[in-house]
Amino acid sequence: MHILIDILIVFFTGLSVLLVLAILMQRSKQDGLGAAFGGGLTETVFGAQTSAVLVKFTTWLTAIFFLLAIVLAYLTSHASKESTLHKRLLQADPAAATAPATSAAPATPTTGAAPAAADSSAAKK
Numbered sequence: 001m002h003i004l005i006d007i008l009i010v011f012f013t014g015l016s017v018l019l020v021l022a023i024l025m026q027r028s029k030q031d032g033l034g035a036a037f038g039g040g041l042t043e044t045v046f047g048a049q050t051s052a053v054l055v056k057f058t059t060w061l062t063a064i065f066f067l068l069a070i071v072l073a074y075l076t077s078h079a080s081k082e083s084t085l086h087k088r089l090l091q092a093d094p095a096a097a098t099a100p101a102t103s104a105a106p107a108t109p110t111t112g113a114a115p116a117a118a119d120s121s122a123a124k125k
Contacts, residue, residue, distance in 0.1 A: 001075070001078075001079050002079060005072065005076060008068065008071065008072055012065075012068050012072060015061065015064060015068065018061060019058070022054060022057055025054060026051065026055070027051055
């Protein structure tokens with residue numbers, strides 16, 4: 001399971017880089033960051049219909065990105081259940097869990113000397 005997660009994380013990282021590049025290659029309405037890369041460079045290299053193709057490509061990359069993010073979240077949440085900490089907690093001593101709890105309250109004295117002393121001090125007042 002961990003090998004599958006590692007492979008998907010590598011694919012997810014590559015997909016992220018590809019998605020960033022696809023977004024940066026798109027021509028904006030104000031020629032913001034697209035002008036920094038030569039303005040019409042993508043139209044020169046890929047043709048005049050590049051913007052429609054890049055929009056579709058970016059849409060597909062985004063859908064795959066979110067789907068892969070959900071799959072990775074699901075897989076890693078279930079892989080964490082197989083962790084060594086979880087196994088150690090399951091293998092805890094069952095006798096300690098079923099042992100009766102002891103009271104933390106102090107025991108009350110059963111001798112009659114203490115109440116008598118309290119009565120005699122109250123009588124002196």
